[in-house]
Amino acid sequence: MLPDAARSLLCPVCRNTLALHAGGSRLACPDGHSFDAARQGYFNFLVGKGTVFEADTSAMVAARSDFLSGGHYQGLADALAELAAPALKGPQPAVLDAGTGTGHYLKTLLTVAPALAIGLDISKFALRRAARMNPDAATIVSDVWQPLPVADAAVDVVTVVFAPRNAPEFARVLRPGGRLIIVTPRPGHLAEVAGQTGMLGIEPAKEERLAASLQDHFEPLSAQELDLELSLPAADVGNLALMGPAGHHLDPSALGAITAGLPPLTKVTARFRISVFEPRDQPSR
Ligand SMILES: C[S@@+](CC[C@H](N)C(=O)[O-])C[C@H]1O[C@@H](n2cnc3c(N)ncnc32)[C@H](O)[C@@H]1O
Ligand SMILES: [Zn+2]
Structure with a gap:
């Protein structure tokens, strides 16, 4: 992590600012709370209370990583980066990727628009990969439904790709004029394979509801619709099923039997919406 990225972080215990020590392997606040980096470079800020949330498992994260590294969703990563780039042109631009997963979308964004970066996720399995994918970013295990460990008005852009949205906290950490960019699936997303492989749980978010x-x-x-026509090898159809919410319940051997019966390539349409929001003026700010 770059020392400048650490300066936007808040101690999850006392909410003082944090600084990097020990050659980047420890974050500490003036009150003496300290957090050591995991071997892979992420920091775990889940303290005390624990969380009832069921984090993505190692197998789900591996499936997501395999699928994304096949480049099937690169068009989405590129479109997201292009939408974010204009808001990352200031003197020290900063971005927060909430529910960063394996850090795949953040990596593309940082290539297009270099910025200080914070990636948060509740799954340490995801963050092991994210920390390696984006070594300059602050990669933190954290629950987005809790107060975020990020200073007020610290970032220009918050990105949320298929992940939970804590509106008051996103508004707090954004600078005035900043952008919240949200990717959601549209009705019909992956419809060709959803039934076959039991990919339950991908609920399209209606624009008005969002x-x-x-x-x-x-x-x-603004809101932009993006359709990607994919030709997926059978293994990636299986990865799609395992990497989503259904991955918590799917039986890998039953899924293997289904994907073994698929043709070498399956045509699938991914349907996304990328919605851009700006914070309203908050009376308290
Ligand atoms: C469908 S995945 C998307 C990951 C990544 N944005 C991507 O598209 O590759 C949802 C992510 O949100 C994370 N997540 C779910 N609930 C969370 C929470 N309460 N706090 C932080 N992250 C959470 C999961 O661990 C998972 O990595
Ligand atoms: Zn502290």
Whole structure:
């Protein structure tokens, strides 16, 4: 992690600012709370209370990583990076990727628009990969439903790709004029294989419902629909099934039997919406 990225982080215990020590392997606040980097370079900020959330498992994360490294969703990563880039042109631009997963989308974004970066996720399995993918970023195990370990008005862009959205916290950490960019699936997303492989749990978010859930804190600016026509090897159809919410329940051997019966390539359409929001003026800010 770059020392400058650490300066936007808050101690999860006392919410003082943190600084990097020990050659980048420890974060500590002035009150003496300290956090050692895991071997892979991420920091675990889940303290005390624990969380009831069921984090993505190692197998789910491996499936996601295999699928994304096949480049099937690169068009989405590129479109997201292009939308974020104009908001990352200031003197010290910064981005927060909430629910960063394996860090795949953040990596493309940082290639297009270099910035200080923070990636948060509740799955340490995901962050082992994310920390290696984006070694300059602050990669932190953290629950986005808790107060974020990020200073007020510290970032220009918050990206959320298929991950939970804590509107008041995203509004707090964004600078005035910043952008919240959210990727959601549209109706019909992966419809060709969803039934076959039991990929339950991908619920399309209606645009109006998304805006309504954010409306106290954000105003919608634009929404772009993106369809990707994919030709997927059988293994990647299996990865798609395992990497989503259904991965918590799917029986890998039953899934293997289904994918063994697939043709060498299956045509699938991924349907995304990329929605851009700007924070409303908050009376308290
Ligand atoms: C469908 S994955 C998307 C990951 C990544 N954005 C991508 O598209 O590759 C959802 C991610 O949100 C994370 N997540 C779910 N609930 C979370 C929470 N409460 N706090 C932080 N991360 C969470 C999961 O661990 C998972 O990595
Ligand atoms: Zn502290």
